[in-house]
Amino acid sequence: LTRYLMAEAASSREARLSQLKQFMPEFDPDQWQLVRAGQRVQIIKPGPKGRGTLEFGTEVLTTADKSLAALLGASPGASTCVSAMLEVIEKCLPELVTGKRLQTLQELIPSYGRSLQHDHRLLADVRRHTLTTLGLAPKPQHTDAERSLSA
Known part of the structure; x- marks a missing residue:
């Protein structure tokens, strides 16, 4: 390499x-x-x-007293920046991932704390939301009858 x-x-x-x-x-x-x-x-x-x-990848390091965190490794691009920041929050500010704040976090990130590997419905929902947000969702297919009605 x-x-x-x-x-x-x-x-x-x-x-x-x-x-x-x-x-x-x-x-x-x-x-x-x-x-x-x-x-x-x-x-x-x-x-x-x-x-x-x-x-390869990135790693979040923290001091023993959790007052300082650093990112070691490759730059945190779009694919890793959210997970890196969530790891900083979990390690240094654990009070932000409990109770009411956890509920708010899960509203912002519905998959937070859940397994996409084991929850196939959640995985489908996340993929659908992501594809729609990025404008990559397939266009709906119309039947011949629907096409003639809209013409």
């Missing part, structure tokens, strides 16, 4: 545009400007025999 990340960071403009062409065959290279935005940092932790091991 380290070699791959270093090679990607050092790749030429031509190599990057060649990769882009795989996704956008009709693109115009003159309309693209490459900007170095950085390279993702992963977690290296002490492993067996004193050697570091490369790990």
